[in-house]
Amino acid sequence: MAPSRTDSEEAYDYIICGGGTSGCVIAGRLAEELNATILVLEAGQDSADLENVHMAGGWSNNFDSETDWNIVTEPMVGVGGRQVKCSRGRFLGGSSGVNGTLCIRGTKQDYDDWGLEEWTGDKMFGYMAKAETFHGKDWFKANSADHGSSGPLHTEPHDLAPISQLVRESMIDQGLPFHQDMFTTGETPHGCGDVIRTVHKGIRSTAADFITKGFRRENITITTDATVDKVILSKDSGELTATGVLTVSKDGQQKEYRARKEVIVSAGAYCSPLILLRSGIGPKDELAKHGIECKIDLSGVGNNLQDHVLCFIFYEVLKEGLTNDYLAYHDNAIASTYQLYQEKKTGLLSTFPFGIFGYARLDERLKDEPLWRDAKREDGRDPMGLKPNQPNIEFWNTELYGGPKQYTDFPIDHKHAFALCTLLFNQHSRGSVTLRSKDPLENPVVNHNYLGDPLDMLVMTEACRYANEIVMKGAGTKDIVKGSWPSDLTHHAYTKREEWVSYVKQHATTCYHPSGTCAMGQSNDPNAVLDSKLQVKGVKNLRVADVSSVPKVNNGHTQMVAYGIGEGAAEIIKADSKVKA
Template sequence: MSLERVDSVDPADVYDYIICGGGTSGCVIAGRLAEDLDAKILLLEAGPDNADLENVHMAGGWSKNFDSETDWNIVTEPMEGVDNRRVNCSRGRFLGGSSGVNGTLCIRGTKQDYDDWELDEWTGDKMFEYMNKSESFHKKDWHKPNDKCHGTSGPLHIEPHDLAPISERVKQSLVDAGLTYSPDMFSTGESPHGCGDVPRTVHKGIRSTAADYITKNNRRENITILTSVTVDKILFTQSGSSTEPTATSVSTISKSGIKFDYMARKEIIITAGAYCSPPLLMRSGIGPKEQLAKHNIPLVVDAPGVGANLQDHVLCFTFYEVNQPNLTNDYLAYHDNAIATTLKQYQEEKSGILSTFPFGIFGYARLDERLADSELWKNAPRQEGRDPMGLTRQQPNIEFWNTELYGGPKQYADFPVDHKHAFAMCTLLFNQHSRGSVTLASSDPLKNPVVDHAYLKDPLDMLVLSEGVRFGNEIITRGAGTRDVIAGSWPADLSHHKFTTREDWEPHVRQHATTCYHAAGSVRMGKADDEMAVLDQELKVKGVRGLRVADVSVLPRVNNGHTQMVAYGIGEGAAEMIKRDGNKLLKLTEQVESLKI
């Protein structure tokens, strides 16, 4: 591997593959394609290298990467469903991308989530195989994994998370509420109603990121990596008898303003994520023709699905004060000068709370019975065998987890520095009906797009999330593990104990609903007759040749889990498809050459 400055790379060089975006899926694809030592690969990343970014490798420092040059600083438009608030949707802007700022969580969802895409190349069985391929799972004595669900030879090092005392108590309350404990349920994807342990992309105190596919022990000289380089657009040529233009090069601009075009002889792969892949396609002339005309961009393909179908998992934090010391980890972070000692411990030993992400035990829940009294739920249209959210009884409606100290999105800044202790019960909505969009603000590649997630726009989304938050509150305030340690709600004016109905909880949900950083679906793949599908199921952009998109923007519907492992799975699957097509082309070339002889 070579990590180069822009001015040291000859733009006349021709690469077999150019990968536009050094985030999670992009690094996976680059690393896997480089296993063919004859392949010459260029990886372009808008942000810096992550080698010297301490708050990437130290999982507990994740939020320090935000609101800076290592963050894309995406902020939504005001959204009516959340009291017209704008929501920060931070994304990692450095080599490894959001795999270096996420919650480290390996929650795959269920196989049915992927079978629901109805695409032969991306079944549940195949997606779970791709995700397994990415990982090296490291056991701990106390944890009982399902060995069939874990890989042992991938670049991604993962291990179970040791629970803080408050998490053990939340676990007891989850079980008390009927969510049976199943240790490895988030890897098997077999339980829609229960609780379990979540493996994390942390090993020996160090976060494992997608950059590990192309750095450390996986360095290869046939990859050239250019950081601090933004891809402006893809350039096309019309060649041969084909009526479809072929992607042949990419136009870029460096942080210092240097502009270069780089050529690809085989394929160009866009891996810029759910927010940045759509504007890159649109700047290249592929997108809704009205939008392109508005910004004077010549039309290559009228693709109305580019930027549509934007999805996320809406998340709501509910905080509680604890009446006993040291159940939460607040005393290790916020009290007195504790953080200095904690940081020293990490720097010297790679241990302590900064070596982990402060989320505890997790649960899935079905809400059928709890919603049976709702007229909206009862009267909503549904497919046979599915609920109004489009889910089977083998898929969860919501996810729960607890924080192990006071913390979350940056709007929660009222830290308990006065020797108080607090944690949150988090509730996440699955299979939301609301759909958002990504549109161009400008044809300038250095300007962020316009993002509207339309959170909770659909009444069913509000109904299910409010019921989920209500259920989560019951678990904490009534459960055997936590009811006796709750001193009150945090902040006190929320008065959680007085809330009884879904309607009571709706204002809280509107005020506190936020992103889970799982943006997906904005460049979706689909069948040939799907006019809103931008890609075929091999991730090839319809209407052109030599161009694919391969990141979580391609998901027709976001999985009922978290998207980190999905991003790895998409990268692994894409790499296999690209290699397969490359082998077909090689065989065809050999056949042609043999005929000449």
């Protein structure tokens, strides 16, 4: 049955398609100009009363439900033909309400590598700081010059569980020097440190805070349960111009909204390209498959999909009280843990159970590998395209057993476990996001092509081998680890690369950092979808502003990138508005 349509029309200066991380930031900042009206269109529900958004420890309860986009990849050769669940937050605030709360910005070189004057490393680090209000702790030595003090995003350091203190000791022992605030400064490509979290006083801070709570403004209209189908395009003096959007509710009701100034698509790396494709903007051949008229032939829409591939490597711990499993899985502990959170906003559920983090360069470890040694490389860069001031991999430990929902071997019988996680940076493999159909309520076809490039597998397996050495040989952990968890795995004894290749193929998963599917680029770049001001090529008054716009994903996590893109986009839009006036 065809969707029904309402005749009423509403008009706003700016329409923002997507109430996720970047979209909420842009709306909040544009609303500071009180003569502008802003509409935020969010496909999901309001997050104000979603307990598992505000209680960081409840994050996984948002998945596999209506608060999750429930996106699953196609089978991928590089991970043994497996499909991977790529959960995304489907509510106001988006994935800022389900992520690991981690503020890992990468290095300034990551953004300088984009080659775009508006998005240098200095500017991006400034935008990320602008979003933040940092709250220190007595034990944490912060580099205050790199932290913000007036943004809606409240952050603070994480108090480590005993297992994390031991992992830190092992990281230092195995060659990763300690630099406490290194993930804020972005100046250390090889070392370990603490990571700031988007949590304050037991409450997760999300992008929705930019347009709610103390930042709610009368000139912002928030409409939830409104999936953007397409951008309405018209010819204005011969130029294709965005003039509004068409939405559909979950019960099939269509509605049009008119934009006086601009339409800003901020629906994320999976959904922003879909909106463009349904609007007739994208690869002509792809649009023809679905009977969509091609209005602008842009080959890059939906391509250049990147992510950070992740492996959890779990170990059983001999001594009790080191991990936090006893607070979650033993007997009826979770009931008292939950009561503590409700009464005092403290305890296990008040934070995210990740501990100490590390960056590592792998030049020395890989120098004799033929694939690494003989690979083509640019001057001053390694075979992965990284300079010496950029890390190849990231490590961190969990403070109890757990992760994505496939990890179900909970140590309920008074046992204890933790993981050392490995994450691959600057992978060569690229994937794609394409339409499954013209139906705006149907999820896309996603192929991340994880580990499709041999160099990616080489670096990832070396990262896992290094991680295992940290745990099994490191001074802090070597005497408290019994072996692999669950016990039918034997990775604690792995020494050969082929053993790690098999492990990675079976266990590699997403770090929930999809990026790059509507990438910015120079005017002569045939694969660029956007110019350096986030404007869609060939269309007036239409921008894409979220992590889909980044040409190359940073060597860190993408939460702060999404905030930075939002802050930078708002400044660019304000400046352009003044020029047009």
